[in-house]
Each structure stands twice: as structure tokens, then as C-alpha cells.
Amino acid sequence: MRINHLWSGGKFMEEEEVLPPHTDIACFTILYQDDEGGLQIRSDEGKWLNVKPVSNSFIVNVADSLKAWSNGRYRSAEHRVVYKGWRDRISVPWFAQFPYDKEIWAPAELVDDKIHPRRYRPFTFSQFRRDSLLNLFSKQENPVTFVESYAGISRG
Numbered sequence: 001m002r003i004n005h006l007w008s009g010g011k012f013m014e015e016e017e018v019l020p021p022h023t024d025i026a027c028f029t030i031l032y033q034d035d036e037g038g039l040q041i042r043s044d045e046g047k048w049l050n051v052k053p054v055s056n057s058f059i060v061n062v063a064d065s066l067k068a069w070s071n072g073r074y075r076s077a078e079h080r081v082v083y084k085g086w087r088d089r090i091s092v093p094w095f096a097q098f099p100y101d102k103e104i105w106a107p108a109e110l111v112d113d114k115i116h117p118r119r120y121r122p123f124t125f126s127q128f129r130r131d132s133l134l135n136l137f138s139k140q141e142n143p144v145t146f147v148e149s150y151a152g153i154s155r156g
């Protein structure tokens with residue numbers, strides 16, 4: 001679990017991308033954001049949509065390792081945080097992980113030759129987590145498509 005505290009210092013913050021676009025790395029994330037809002041997800045058409053704060057509720061985000069484990073049937077949501085305002089903002093993500101030594105490999109029931117060919121090679125969760133974090137900090141590759149370049153099986 002992490003606690004993100006965006007500190008405004010009592011000054012008005014002009015609109016700013018305070019957390020760049022990414023997908024989460026592990027299995028899924030349960031996220032609390034306070035009443036200030038700011039979380040956005042990207043639609044299939046590429047539009048950023050505000051995720052309005054709803055009191056007493058959490059947001060559940062599918063992450064990259066679950067995308068691979070489900071052979072792409074669950075998709076990890078691209079999201080970011082854009083903030084504007086006077087107040088501090090607090091968010092609390094809790095990351096459901098896989099056991100670190102486990103291999104992520106979609107079960108045979110989710111794979112067939114025609115409609116759902118295997119989309120990801122097997123990988124170890126701990127290595128994928130480490131390499132994703134390294135990529136995030138070094139900004140080498142787009143974090144949103146990192147799972148595809150890391151483990152995606154290309155066809156044709």
C-alpha cells in the first residue's frame with residue numbers, strides 16, 4: 001500500500017499532470033482518492049475521462065500482470081492524475097500482487113488457436129515488476145505498452 005500526498009502548500013495549483021500516464025504493474029489495484037478528484041482514465045478513443053470521486057467507494061484497476069495472466073481478456077487501464085486547485089490531495093492505492101516467484105502464464109482454458117491465440121510468453125512476476133519499475137524510472141519505453149514489448153508474442 002502507498003499513500004500519495006500531493007501538497008499544495010496552500011497555494012493555487014494551475015492544472016498540472018502530477019502523475020504521468022501509466023498502467024499498474026501487478027494483478028489489480030484497489031484505489032481510494034479523496035474528494036479533490038484528479039484521476040483520469042483513457043477511453044478506447046484516446047480521450048481522457050475524469051474519474052469523479054464517489055464517497056465511501058474504491059476504484060478497482062486491472063493491472064498488466066492480470067492482463068497477461070488472462071491472455072488479454074482483462075485489459076489494464078491507462079490512467080494518470082491531473083490536478084488543479086487549492087487543496088492537498090490524498091490517494092491510497094493498494095496493490096494486489098502475485099507471489100514473487102510465480103510464473104505468469106495464461107491457463108489453457110483461455111487460449112485457443114483461432115480467436116484467442118496465446119498473447120504472452122511466460123514471465124516471472126518478480127522480474128516483470130523489477131523491469132517495469134526500472135522502465136518507469138528510466139523513462140525508456142512507454143509504460144503503457146511495456147507489457148507488450150516485454151512479453152507480448154508478435155504474429156505476422
Ligand SMILES: O=C(O)CCC(=O)C(=O)O
Pocket residue numbers: 002004019024031032033039079080081091092093
Ligand atoms: O493518485 C491516484 O489517484 C492514482 C495513483 C496511481 O495510479 C498509482 O499509484 O499507481
Ligand SMILES: [Fe+2]
Pocket residue numbers: 022023024079
Ligand atoms: Fe496507477
